[in-house]
Amino acid sequence: MLRKGFAFAALGLVLLAGPALAATTQEEPKHLEWSFDGPFGKFDKQQVQRGYKVYREVCSACHSMNLMYFRNLGQTGGPFYDPKYQNPNDNPIVKSLAHDIQVKDIDPDTGDVISRPATPADKFAPPFPNEPAARASNGGALPPDLSVMSKAREGGSDYVYSLLTGFSNTPRGVTVPPGKYYNAYFPGGAIGMPPPLTDGKVTFDDGTASTIKQEAKDVAVFLAWASDPKAEERKAFGFGAMIYLLIFSGLLYASYRRIWRNVAH
Amino acid sequence: MSGHSTYEPKSGFERWLDSRLPIIRFANDTIVTFPTPKNLNYWWTFGGILSLMLGMQIVTGIVLAMHYVPSADGAFNSVQRIMRDVNYGWLIRNLHANGASMFFLAVYMHMFRNLYYGSYKAPREVLWILGCVIYLLMIGTAFFGYVLPWGQMSFHGAVVITNLIGAIPVIGPSVTTWLWGGFAVDNATLNRFFSLHYLLPFMIAGVVGLHIWALHVPGNNNPTGVNVKSAEDTVSFHPYYTVKDGFAISVFLIMYAVFVFFMPDALGDAANYVQANPLVTPQHIVPEWYLLPFYAILRAVPNKLMGVILMFGAIATLFVLPWLDTSKVRSLRYRPTARLYYGIFFLTCIVLGFCGAHSPDDPVIPAISGPQLLDANLNSFVWLSRIAALYYFAYFWVITPLLGLTETPLPVPESISSPVLSHPASAPVGAVASPEKRG
Numbered sequence A: 001m002l003r004k005g006f007a008f009a010a011l012g013l014v015l016l017a018g019p020a021l022a023a024t025t026q027e028e029p030k031h032l033e034w035s036f037d038g039p040f041g042k043f044d045k046q047q048v049q050r051g052y053k054v055y056r057e058v059c060s061a062c063h064s065m066n067l068m069y070f071r072n073l074g075q076t077g078g079p080f081y082d083p084k085y086q087n088p089n090d091n092p093i094v095k096s097l098a099h100d101i102q103v104k105d106i107d108p109d110t111g112d113v114i115s116r117p118a119t120p121a122d123k124f125a126p127p128f129p130n131e132p133a134a135r136a137s138n139g140g141a142l143p144p145d146l147s148v149m150s151k152a153r154e155g156g157s158d159y160v161y162s163l164l165t166g167f168s169n170t171p172r173g174v175t176v177p178p179g180k181y182y183n184a185y186f187p188g189g190a191i192g193m194p195p196p197l198t199d200g201k202v203t204f205d206d207g208t209a210s211t212i213k214q215e216a217k218d219v220a221v222f223l224a225w226a227s228d229p230k231a232e233e234r235k236a237f238g239f240g241a242m243i244y245l246l247i248f249s250g251l252l253y254a255s256y257r258r259i260w261r262n263v264a265h
Numbered sequence B: 001m002s003g004h005s006t007y008e009p010k011s012g013f014e015r016w017l018d019s020r021l022p023i024i025r026f027a028n029d030t031i032v033t034f035p036t037p038k039n040l041n042y043w044w045t046f047g048g049i050l051s052l053m054l055g056m057q058i059v060t061g062i063v064l065a066m067h068y069v070p071s072a073d074g075a076f077n078s079v080q081r082i083m084r085d086v087n088y089g090w091l092i093r094n095l096h097a098n099g100a101s102m103f104f105l106a107v108y109m110h111m112f113r114n115l116y117y118g119s120y121k122a123p124r125e126v127l128w129i130l131g132c133v134i135y136l137l138m139i140g141t142a143f144f145g146y147v148l149p150w151g152q153m154s155f156h157g158a159v160v161i162t163n164l165i166g167a168i169p170v171i172g173p174s175v176t177t178w179l180w181g182g183f184a185v186d187n188a189t190l191n192r193f194f195s196l197h198y199l200l201p202f203m204i205a206g207v208v209g210l211h212i213w214a215l216h217v218p219g220n221n222n223p224t225g226v227n228v229k230s231a232e233d234t235v236s237f238h239p240y241y242t243v244k245d246g247f248a249i250s251v252f253l254i255m256y257a258v259f260v261f262f263m264p265d266a267l268g269d270a271a272n273y274v275q276a277n278p279l280v281t282p283q284h285i286v287p288e289w290y291l292l293p294f295y296a297i298l299r300a301v302p303n304k305l306m307g308v309i310l311m312f313g314a315i316a317t318l319f320v321l322p323w324l325d326t327s328k329v330r331s332l333r334y335r336p337t338a339r340l341y342y343g344i345f346f347l348t349c350i351v352l353g354f355c356g357a358h359s360p361d362d363p364v365i366p367a368i369s370g371p372q373l374l375d376a377n378l379n380s381f382v383w384l385s386r387i388a389a390l391y392y393f394a395y396f397w398v399i400t401p402l403l404g405l406t407e408t409p410l411p412v413p414e415s416i417s418s419p420v421l422s423h424p425a426s427a428p429v430g431a432v433a434s435p436e437k438r439g
Helices: A002-025 A045-057 A070-074 A092-099 A131-137 A156-164 A212-227 A231-259 B012-018 B023-031 B042-067 B075-084 B089-117 B125-147 B152-165 B172-180 B187-216 B237-262 B289-300 B304-324 B336-357 B381-406 B417-421
Strands: A102-106 A113-117 B035-037 B234-236
Touching (some): A045 A212, A070 A092, A231 B237, B023 B237, B035 B237, B042 B075, B042 B237, B075 B089, B089 B125, B089 B237, B125 B152, B125 B289, B125 B304, B152 B172, B152 B187, B172 B187, B234 B237, B289 B304, B289 B381, B304 B381
Antiparallel strands (some): B035 B234
16 A cells, blocks of 8 residues: 555656656747648658658667668658559669668578668668667667657657757756756756757758758658658548538538428427 | 337338347337437437447447557557558548547537436436446546557556556555556556457447437437427437438538548647656656546545545436436526536536646646645646536536526426427527527
């Protein structure tokens, strides 16, 4: 009983103290206009491609995306979708992007663990073999998986962008533990991730100037797409469904008026 | 089920079947010729909407169960896989997850309509109690279902709610361990919750059968609350109410579709897109919106056991409501004073929901520090939920019994047809009962 009581009290403390702390130190994310906002919003394929490059060259050093397969990049709605290759496993761009990455496998003849170039059917390879390894390389902090990051944080893409561009000097009166960095958009203000982006860190293939803001925006869009790769299909389907339901409702209302026309009610 | 049947078998086969299993007669009497008051407004369409939602949840749920992996290791990823790789999995899952919210929205409309028009009163007490049983089963089903994606909010919500049982003196902790199937919410808990989540909807369907049976004995109440006096007061269910319900269902589906297709995560919590981690507790643990009022009542009480008793008492009260209401008049159309208290009650439920979504110590009006009262600041959600919870119980246990004895209701029409025929000039129209003017 007593132990339960303590557990409940601790839970209560977390409930009460957590938000109170957060409320004083966490800033509301900046609000941006995103191309995929709204019922007709679409992803800018070029932008998702640039975002993938930022993820691949910067984020993927520490962050896994365990729900993502290379084939996702070439599927309908994906950044490298090509109508010529309905099966994304045949898409040459996706093949070469996968080929650049080494994945672990088992040699079928010897049973040894080997590394081989990835194929479109492979998952994004995680940067660390397990959680302790990830923590050991990051000062005890665990870089979260980014597969559904845009859905997993309040504010979604606004939050991702604000966090990536939100590093600043520690304000007076705030102490940041050693090995942590001050970021006003992170709950509590002290984040284990060093500022990941710098101007010119990634060279974009389409010639877009790679400022920090541009890189952050592009990778936020990539993560938004990765979190919800069926968003465009969903909205298109929904548009048809709405038209159908509106016509259907109109017909039903007309039938209702006609059937009831002689009933006083 | 009610009155004499007007069904006449038309073919040889129907005559043969009718003398063995009169199922066509049953269907005919239930959904075709069933005499229904002709003055039902749109608030009466939620029964049909609820039937559709139950069917929707069962069908989408069965398909989801074909792809879901009920294990602590596989649950989260299998749900994400449904969203990403299963053909139209995003559609099925969004329909199911948002369907729960729509189901509750409809059931609340159905219940508030019931309270407004006094449908729970004699001779419909059993009908009402069966409805309360369905509601309880729905809460259980929704809770079990919310745990299944095994996100952070799933897991920690399950921890908080199952821990409530530990508040029962003496046997509480052992019962909790027995329910968990271990010493914490874990794989065993998830597996049994999955099993129960699959079982309860079919129990709901069974009670819905009883609910409809109990409806068809006394027949529908109606906005005047006056009993049906003659055939002139009714129309056959089909086509009159099939088409009216059909129209309402279609409009309801439009709203449902807006959520499913254009903001599928608006009613969910971002923390549930993070895989469950027993070592990391989310900042806010909140249930889904439809359970927030009860969560507010739970947290309003400093003593855990009392909080649990009051939370369940809030639902238990509904079961005895038919015997708490002393008024002879069913419909609040003719009870202006009761209508006022009903309006406050409706707002109270909204306020309780609002309180449930906030931390108890957060100020209700920001930047004002109110006086300290007992254990908390007066300007805090904990005090607001206490005041609201007090009104919730007072409404049923004090106001409703006393009001029926003291108030003077307005004159009640002779029959359903009489106010209808003089419509609309002299028909009193309730505060929330305007849609019946349509059509």
